[in-house]
Amino acid sequence: MDFSFIIQQVVNGFSLGSMYALIAIGYTLVYGVLRLINFAHGDIMMVGAFLAFIFVGLLTGWKFENVTMPVFLTAVGFSIILTAFIGVLTYVTAYKPLLDKNAPKISLLITAIGISFFLESLFNVIANQYFGGNYQSFYFPKWFSQVLHFGDVTVPILTILVPIITLLLLGLVLFILFKIKVGIAIRALAFDIQTVKLMGADSNKIIAFVFALGSALAAIGGVAYAMAYPSIDPYMGVLVGLKAFAAAVVGGIGSVTGAVIGGFILGFVEVAIPGFLPELGGWKDAFAFILLIFVLLFKPTGIMGIDFERQRF
Amino acid sequence: MKKKLLALGLSALVASTLMAKEIKVGILQPLTGPIAAFGQKTLDGIKLAHEKYNKLPNGDTIKLVIVDNQFDKIQTVNGYKRLVSGENVVAVEGPLASSMALAVKRFADQTQTPTVTQIATNPRVTKNSKYITRACFTDDFQGTVAAKYALKHGLDNAVVVFDMKQDYSVGLAKAFMNSYRKGGGKILKTLYINTGDKDFNAQVAQIKKLNPKFIYTPIYAPEEGLFLRQLRAAGVKAPVMGGDGIADPGLLKKLAGKAANGVMYTDHFDAAKAPTPLSAQFIKDFKAKYGRLPSAFAATGADGYLLIYNAVKQCNTKANSENTAQFKKCVNNAIRHTKNLEAVTGYLTIDPKTGNPVNKPAVIEKIVDGRTEFVELVKP
Secondary structure: OOHHHHHHHHHHHHHHHHHHHHHHHHHHHHHHHHOOOOOOHHHHHHHHHHHHHHHHHHHOOOOHHHOOHHHHHHHHHHHHHHHHHHHHHHHHHHHHHHHHOOOOHHHHHHHHHHHHHHHHHHHHHHHHHHOOOOOEEOOOOHHHHOEEEEOOEEEEHHHHHHHHHHHHHHHHHHHHHHHOHHHHHHHHHHHOHHHHHHOOOOHHHHHHHHHHHHHHHHHHHHHHHHHHOOEEOOOHHHHHHHHHHHHHHHHOOOOHHHHHHHHHHHHHHHHHHHHHOHHHHHHHHHHHHHHHHHHHHHOOOOOOOOOOOOOOO | OHHHHHHHHHHHHHHHHHOOOEEEEEEEEOOOOOOHHHHHHHHHHHHHHHHHOOEOOOOOEEEEEEEEOOOOHHHHHHHHHHHHHHOOOOEEEOOOOHHHHHHHHHHHHHHOOOEEEOOOOOHHHOOOOOOEEEOOOOHHHHHHHHHHHHHHOOOOEEEEEEEOOOHHHHHHHHHHHHHHHHOOOEEEEEEEEOOOOOOOHHHHHHHHHHOOOEEEEOOOHHHHHHHHHHHHHOOOOOOEEEOHHHOOHHHHHHHHHHHHOOOEEEEOOOOOOOOOHHHHHHHHHHHHHHOOOOOHHHHHHHHHHHHHHHHHHHHOOHHHHOOHHHHHHHHHHHHHOOOOEEOOOOEEOEOOOOOOEOOOOEEEEEEEOOEEEEEEEEOO
């Protein structure tokens, strides 16, 4: 167990953790505003990855191997925008009517599960109908597969890039929440929707923005995940979504910084278990959730535990 | 009065000659879900066989009732019940995949419905069951074939990677290890994965450290593809072999790219080696209809159907058609006593006691430059 091995595991943990973090932010934002656990969020991440795959195909004339950097970035850009739009669409078509009728929270939760199944099945049909099977190889420019050497430690560029992007996006989200009007409105909404409405603010627009922001981040997470493990399928969001949800809870649901911290912790656990205790490699998913239970036993509100009556995000 | 009787008799006669009956056979396969590709290929084979062999000697026809089980145990059981009690089928073909076949086993015996699982290879599927019959070899044989092949080529130490969540994978790993140890091979380590895993770097790191001569991976193709990619990226060059669960060269190539080259697997059928005249005709018709060669899934799908068709042909008497339970019993008995039935993967003879075919050979296939190549045919 030499030093370089440990560094290697730390780097891998950071990278995996960032992807969970990107998705966890979406859970936390929506929960903070609506008190809704948006179980379809993992599938939104799948939608992001799949749309990037489809756009790469469209832009290269279905010759996926020829993907170049500008084409790839354009495809990812389109995917982020469209995914954000789909996120807003789920809110407008499914959640908003329920909220307007003051439906109980449990109905929203069941709706979220329904949307999750809908998205999975939709892309199942698309994948089988147009791409000849559920599992598709995800193509991206060769540049991302480069490997950097630091002594004994080998680091794929992607492994460094993803955490950097995650931290930048975290900065962006915090900036939006604390410095920009719409962010302040989101925080106000999280305190008390009724009062915000009384003040004449359009709560629907703000909530729609929250869904767009969360979905866009999930799309980026999905693309990163698809690049790290270059295969996509309509069910890829299920387990990742569940883990990102666990990350959000571990970090303290409702807190954006907490979501990122939770994501990193979960990533580390998942890399460290098979790395240091290879015998237990097959049980790494179980450990991720044992960690969740363990943290909640000692700190029921999560690490960045928020007292919900006083503070948001 | 006389007139009335005559009319009645006449109408009955007309009804019996004009309205040749439809006899329903249920098809329960994963047409959507993670292994939809396997189910669709199977269905292609079944449909082609049904097109050619749907007429019964007395003019009745066989009608397929197709149900999707989504590779999900609950859907499988529900679908099975629907076929048996809702549609009143005389027999069911499916489900593909051992874990799903095990899920319907109890219901097959309870409802006394002859069930032919054409490609579920786990030995437990037919064990102690009177109504599930298998149309393919078992994992015990498949594992032995792989072990013997490895030992014959001097690959005398191995790492086994298997999927804890799949009955098929666990059973096949066990069969391989038993046979491999008996033959003098050494198992360096068994490593676990889970269905749906995408990161195998931990397992690959272990394999790299152990440096085995042979790697046996009785898992399914979606995991195998990414496993191969990560294995070869880490510089491990040892030969890799799997069972029929990875027999999807297109998917392996898609997921693993160049890393798919050199991987071997045991399979039921190779379209380049037609074992019977019927098989040769089937391959020709299949190519004409679908524009490609039949896979092992299509071939075994057709075999399962032919087993049922042959049995229904024998049992389709007037007395039986009025009594479904009796009909089903007869069909089951006929399936279990099939002898030398000419089918697509060879001649089928079922052992009435175990419900398994006897003397079913396996082929070993290898992916070379993205194409599948025939390595050898192994007989029990």
